[in-house]
Amino acid sequence: MFTGLVQCTGEFTGKNMTGKAGKLFIRSHKIFHDLKLGESIAVNGTCLTLESFSGNFLSFHVLKETFDKTDLGELVSGNTVNLERALAAGDRLGGHIVSGHVDGTGKILSLGKEGDDTVLEITAPEEILMYIVPKGSIAVDGISLTVASVKENSFTICIIPTTWRETNLRFRKTGENVNLETDMLGKYVYSFLARTGVVKENGQTSSVTMESLANAGFF
DSSP, rough: BBBSSSOOEEEEEEEEEEEEEEEEEEEEESOOTTTTOOOOOETTTTTEEEEEETTTTEEEOHHHHHHHHGGGGGGOOOOOOEEEEEEOTOOOOSOOOOOOOOEEEEEEEEEEEEETTEEEEEEOOHHHHHHHOTTTTETTTTTEEEEEEEEESSSEEEHHHHHHHGGGGGGGTOOEEEEEEHHHHHHHHHHHHHHHBBBBTTSSSOOHHHHHHHHHHOO
16 A cells, blocks of 8 residues: 655666566665565556565566556656555555556646646546546556546646656656556445446436435335
């Protein structure tokens, strides 16, 4: 489990593919102390298992499913990635609960200044947008961010200077894909409402409500 508070960035140095799976190699921009083989580290918001390390050089095995669902397969040598170690018991939860299980990718529509703000707009498929709400939380490349607005096919977020300075966002460009993980609690609520018939799986409202079920004598 993670918080979406990126601890440092790293440089992607290469990969070694075996079929459609393979190993990723990353040079962290700081040395993590007390690392253990097999621990979880989020790389651009994707929970990966640390397979080996030496100093600040880290390697991870990545499955085909992970390459299919995330932007990790698009990395080229020299790209900057976000890194976060798993949350330890007793740590402050400064961002929001992030599982590291990426829902899919979105594409950057625009990234730039609007007055004093840095605003990022991202397009996303309907199966991801249905979980995104204004002022809700979302992880973009593993960064815990607050949704500013939601449009028909996209959403926007405003970025504070610290986030811009300390993450890979300052190197991102229009048209690039980013990893998206929507709020876990929101997904549970939506799933519950869908099972009770309050909403349908495609996000449309249903004529079946808790009140109508009670009036029909179901409880």
